[in-house]
Amino acid sequence: MSTTQMLKGIIDGCILAIIHEKEIYGYELAEKLEQYGFDSFSEGTIYPLLMRMQKEELVTSTLKKSTAGPKRKYYSLTSKGEQELRQFIKRWKLLQSSVNSVLKGEKNE
DSSP states (O other): OOHHHHHTTHHHHHHHHHHHHSOEEHHHHHHHHHHTTOTTOOHHHHHHHHHHHHHTTSEEEEEEEETTEEEEEEEEEOHHHHHHHHHHHHHHHHHHHHHHHHHHTOOOO
């Protein structure tokens, strides 16, 4: 199984968590993901995810002036996005615990 396959579903939660920190534009989001070790996500990968999240009403966007060229689209979480992030964190903690138990050979009895 490739890393890309494993990341499907997880990356959405990571994007929501980054946007939760502060309003952010797409290129900046790609840079943040790279800083966290997600080097396989370019702007071309991120924008379709952001558009889907916007359709699902998880994020909203606002055009703002840029000091370096055309206006930029900044993304922020909606209340639905905040709720989805909380659910993702709960699911992630449970999944992480279960996977760690398997890898350590610990059974929940």
